[in-house]
Amino acid sequence: MEIGSLLVPDVRLRASETDDNGEMLIVPKVGTAVIIGSLSGDYSSLVVLAVDHVESITINGGKLGGLVNIEDLTKRLNELVKAVNSHTHQGTHGPTGPPLTKAQEFKKTDYEDVTIKH
Known part of the structure; x- marks a missing residue:
């Protein structure tokens, strides 16, 4: 120094x-x-x-790696949720079970630790 x-x-x-x-x-x-x-x-x-x-x-x-960019992660997770919720199967359908419950979108408060910010 x-x-x-x-x-x-x-x-x-x-x-x-x-x-x-x-x-x-x-x-x-x-x-x-x-x-x-x-x-x-x-x-x-x-x-x-x-x-x-x-x-x-x-x-x-x-040892746990870098910090997560919460806004980007939430956006990508919610894009995945929308894709799963809007997915349809093509072709002939036979008997099926009851419809699945739609996945809920994520909120950053579900997994954000606010004690360290960047």
Whole structure:
């Protein structure tokens, strides 16, 4: 990390040195402003406290993959529901069972977790 013309090595992106995939790792964009603090009171244990622009955020090691774009997912699911509900079979029909209940459209509130937003 550079502070003005001073090169400061080994600035940590998280407070702990333990790599247990249980943390939230925020990687700042190159060249963005950051606020750093010292865990030791000197320049030996510096850590990033805040960033202006983020390159990436990894939560709990990223094992669940990327965040879902709720609006796009809801739109695609509802297109599928409409296709299923409007589907008809071609050809000669024999005896059939009772008609199926139509599938209900999805609402993003059915599966959205609003504690993390992007």
